[in-house]
Amino acid sequence: MQALTPARIGVMRAGVRPLTATWLKFRADHALARDAVHSELSEKFLHDFAALRNFPVLQSIAADRGDFILYPPKGKRAADKSVSDLEKECPSGADVQIVISDGLSALAVDENLTDLFAMLEYGFAQSKISIGRTVIARYGRVAIADQIGFQLKAKVALNLIGERPGLSCASGLSAYITYNPGPHTVSSDRTVVSNIHRRGTPATEAGAFIVKTVERILDKKVSGVKLQQLG
Amino acid sequence: MSSSNSSNNSNQLISVGIDIGTTTTHLIVSKLSFANVSLVNAAPNLAISGREILHESAIYATPLTDDGEIEASLVAQIIAEAYSAAGLEKSTIQTGALIITGQSARARNAEAVSASLAALAGDFVIESAGPHLESILAARGSLAVEYSAQSDKTVLNIDIGGGTSNFALICRGKIVDSACLNIGGRMVQFDFQSETGTNRTNRTIKAISESGQLLGQNQIKKGQSADLDVLKTLAQQGAALILQVAQGAEILLSQVMLTENLSHDLIGHDLSGIDEIWLSGGVASAFTEENLFRYDDLGVLLARALEELLRAQQITFQISPRAIRATVIGAGLHTLQLSGSTIGFEQNSRAMLPLRNVKIIKLPLLSSDSATDLSFEATIGRQLKQREHDWSKEAVCLVLSGITRDMLSFKFLDHLAQKLSDSFLSYKGREPLVIVSDADLAMALRLLLQGRLTDKRIITVDGINAEEGDYIDIGTPVSSSSDPNTQSLPVVVKTLVFYKSPV
Numbered sequence: 001m002q003a004l005t006p007a008r009i010g011v012m013r014a015g016v017r018p019l020t021a022t023w024l025k026f027r028a029d030h031a032l033a034r035d036a037v038h039s040e041l042s043e044k045f046l047h048d049f050a051a052l053r054n055f056p057v058l059q060s061i062a063a064d065r066g067d068f069i070l071y072p073p074k075g076k077r078a079a080d081k082s083v084s085d086l087e088k089e090c091p092s093g094a095d096v097q098i099v100i101s102d103g104l105s106a107l108a109v110d111e112n113l114t115d116l117f118a119m120l121e122y123g124f125a126q127s128k129i130s131i132g133r134t135v136i137a138r139y140g141r142v143a144i145a146d147q148i149g150f151q152l153k154a155k156v157a158l159n160l161i162g163e164r165p166g167l168s169c170a171s172g173l174s175a176y177i178t179y180n181p182g183p184h185t186v187s188s189d190r191t192v193v194s195n196i197h198r199r200g201t202p203a204t205e206a207g208a209f210i211v212k213t214v215e216r217i218l219d220k221k222v223s224g225v226k227l228q229q230l231g
Numbered sequence: 232m233s234s235s236n237s238s239n240n241s242n243q244l245i246s247v248g249i250d251i252g253t254t255t256t257h258l259i260v261s262k263l264s265f266a267n268v269s270l271v272n273a274a275p276n277l278a279i280s281g282r283e284i285l286h287e288s289a290i291y292a293t294p295l296t297d298d299g300e301i302e303a304s305l306v307a308q309i310i311a312e313a314y315s316a317a318g319l320e321k322s323t324i325q326t327g328a329l330i331i332t333g334q335s336a337r338a339r340n341a342e343a344v345s346a347s348l349a350a351l352a353g354d355f356v357i358e359s360a361g362p363h364l365e366s367i368l369a370a371r372g373s374l375a376v377e378y379s380a381q382s383d384k385t386v387l388n389i390d391i392g393g394g395t396s397n398f399a400l401i402c403r404g405k406i407v408d409s410a411c412l413n414i415g416g417r418m419v420q421f422d423f424q425s426e427t428g429t430n431r432t433n434r435t436i437k438a439i440s441e442s443g444q445l446l447g448q449n450q451i452k453k454g455q456s457a458d459l460d461v462l463k464t465l466a467q468q469g470a471a472l473i474l475q476v477a478q479g480a481e482i483l484l485s486q487v488m489l490t491e492n493l494s495h496d497l498i499g500h501d502l503s504g505i506d507e508i509w510l511s512g513g514v515a516s517a518f519t520e521e522n523l524f525r526y527d528d529l530g531v532l533l534a535r536a537l538e539e540l541l542r543a544q545q546i547t548f549q550i551s552p553r554a555i556r557a558t559v560i561g562a563g564l565h566t567l568q569l570s571g572s573t574i575g576f577e578q579n580s581r582a583m584l585p586l587r588n589v590k591i592i593k594l595p596l597l598s599s600d601s602a603t604d605l606s607f608e609a610t611i612g613r614q615l616k617q618r619e620h621d622w623s624k625e626a627v628c629l630v631l632s633g634i635t636r637d638m639l640s641f642k643f644l645d646h647l648a649q650k651l652s653d654s655f656l657s658y659k660g661r662e663p664l665v666i667v668s669d670a671d672l673a674m675a676l677r678l679l680l681q682g683r684l685t686d687k688r689i690i691t692v693d694g695i696n697a698e699e700g701d702y703i704d705i706g707t708p709v710s711s712s713s714d715p716n717t718q719s720l721p722v723v724v725k726t727l728v729f730y731k732s733p734v
Binding site: 001085114115118122123126174198199201202203204205207208209211212213230 | 383452487637639640642645646671672673674675677678679681682713714715716
């Protein structure tokens with residue numbers, strides 16, 4: 001059973017304390033999780049991925065990573081000006097506006113995004129779904145995509161965002177998909193595909209699944225709980 | 232996108248298992264239900280969530296002609312009778328398996344029987360079980376596999392029927408080895424004329440199996456009466472052989488083995504590697520039978536001899552809670568695998584399902600090394616030729632093996648899709664293009680293939696293991712919701728591997 005799960009099972013104890021090996025493993029995993037929370041989007045990602053494709057990078061109203069961690073609501077919005085400026089660079093009215101956010105693990109973006117994005121580009125092109133120009137949101141949380149999608153009049157906002165790290169995985173990515181995003185959007189409006197990482201759903205397969213899910217959302221014109229209620 | 236697949240009970244299947252064995256024929260009707268077992272919000276994953284037996288037929292004697300052939304018309308009658316007893320319409324049955332097991336599988340006309348029952352059994356898997364498959368089905372049906380998975384134990388299931396004894400070694404719910412011995416209760420059959428009672432003396436021998444003759448030397452002869460002591464000795468010899476196979480000992484009478492023996496490395500000669508021994512099959516259910524000749528054969532005596540032997544050697548064992556019907560339950564409930572739930576399947580392929588008996592071609596692992604790349608297409612060609620298959624006339628199922636999670640990059644899949652579509656076009660492959668893998672890639676690969684083969688019908692299935700030499704059946708999709716992105720394909724892999732044909 002231990003081979004089947006990364007969860008801490010059958011770890012035994014010495015008196016009232018865990019074994020040294022168990023304790024060290026716990027400390028190490030915890031450190032990884034903490035590092036992930038504090039991680040910044042890497043130079044490699046910003047340069048090789050974002051800059052190469054000319055994707056604009058904006059920042060939430062959080063001043064820096066520490067500010068973002070201490071004051072979570074700040075991650076939900078970007079300065080109005082920086083968002084309205086996007087109109088100059090990004091076409092409006094796309095079917096899908098993709099936003100890439102570091103969220104609580106920039107590592108997740110580094111690790112999964114290249115394969116996921118390639119699959120999304122391929123799949124959306126094949127399904128004739130337009131994706132406009134992708135925006136990178138630094139210190140962003142899920143709702144920041146609503147603001148961006150609303151500004152750019154996209155039918156669907158798709159936020160690819162680093163998940164809160166756990167003790168068994170620090171690099172999981174989620175996709176939050178919202179039909180008709182805007183200030184009125186609440187959490188139940190969002191469809192989520194979570195656990196995109198090496199030991200979860202592989203980024204490529206998740207990409208194909210997201211394409212199919214977006215197809216359905218565009219067809220039904222709803223997302224989130226309302227989509228689930230369709231059965 | 233259409234959601235026409237949302238029939239009311241699309242998360243349930245009615246399945247029928249029919250076992251035509253050496254001695255008995257029976258049938259069970261069961262209901263399989265499916266549910267999404269994935270974490271909330273993660274990509275879906277359908278699994279079989281319930282197996283419920285709706286009806287068990289009476290146990291019929293397998294109708295055989297005097298020269299050992301199966302009487303197809305009588306079998307058809309039995310099936311029709313069982314259907315009506317269960318209140319079943321043929322049209323309500325979505326899937327099923329008709330398995331011809333034991334020595335009757337080796338009856339010369341097994342294939343003809345399959346053909347003549349096709350009208351009754353519709354879209355069923357119809358198969359003459361090789362000794363290995365039979366062992367696997369019995370182990371699943373006897374609940375030994377489930378028990379092993381739940382208890383984390385290593386269990387040896389021995390299913391002793393009329394014709395054969397089937398061994399399956401199960402380690403933590405996975406069947407790791409199997410073997411088959413040509414020993415069963417029908418080694419010797421008697422003709423008691425009209426005599427009844429528990430200790431009938433007028434035992435005229437009606438038939439002796441090949442193994443029975445080997446073991447009995449010339450002490451028993453067809454048409455003659457047999458001494459009880461001689462019969463007991465014969466049963467003891469049979470029981471000893473069963474134990475020897477269980478212990479992985481060398482079998483001197485190699486003719487009685489229908490497969491290779493169990494692997495010694497896994498169990499140890501003292502059975503130390505095994506936590507529990509389970510017994511199933513007709514002979515196992517006869518352990519408590521008092522009438523020595525209840526079935527007019529050696530079955531009860533064999534059961535007694537085996538019980539004595541096991542007790543003498545202080546080997547503990549359990550009788551399976553589903554001893555008698557293990558194989559048929561295995562056939563009805565456990566032959567079906569569900570694919571992964573992110574599959575590559577669109578409505579345009581729906582009309583092509585169910586697919587039956589699609590030949591499996593196993594592909595080499597694609598590497599990024601360009602020299603190997605060139606041989607990818609050539610290897611497919613070689614495999615097709617080797618199996619005398621004309622892809623332009625009949626579809627094949629390509630199996631991708633050896634793909635690990637770390638390899639599932641976009642670049643790799645894109646490259647793979649290119650190679651696959653090139654090969655499909657250059658061999659003028661017949662639609663649908665069917666691709667199976669055990670790695671989680673079906674939806675992604677289908678997208679990449681469809682981009683290249685826009686007007687072709689493609690079905691990609693993951694979460695399934697299949698081997699060279701196997702055949703595959705793919706049924707119509709099942710789903711727990713109306714979401715076309717959350718569905719699974721029921722798949723039956725007909726395994727012929729390990730099969731050592733009888734001499």
